[in-house]
Amino acid sequence: MAAIVLLPSLVFAHHALQAEFEINKPSRHWTGTLKAVHFINPHSRFEIDVDEGGKTTTWTFETAAPNGLRRAGLSKNGFFEVGKTYTVIGYPARDGSPIAFVEQITLPDGRTIRIWFGDPNGSN
Secondary structure (H helix, E strand, O other): HHHHHHHHHHHHHOOOOOHHHOOOOOEEEEEEEEEEOOOOOOOOEEEEEEEOEEEEEEEEEOOHHHHHHHHHOHHHHHHHOOOOEEEEEEEEEOOOOOOEEEEEEEEEOOEEEOOOOOOOOOOE
């Protein structure tokens, strides 16, 4: 019974992006070399090495679940190539850690894919 009562608050907490990411501020851009891809639930992640003033920082970009990425036209194979350059537009973590939530990604071939909640071509 307790789980049934708490379930709505857990679902809301999970999707409260503004609690973890700076989505009320202007988006940021990052460009770097893809290091790893993790097609996992509840949110896929990819890691990109970004040159920040001569220092390389590995940023972790959180995005839709694998199903949402497939709906946006992405798949694990053929779109994400380790060692290639990607550009991400998104929102950094509130705590200053090198983690961000993705709004849009530009692939090495120049194609841009928007992955955003509420976008009919995006994740949810």
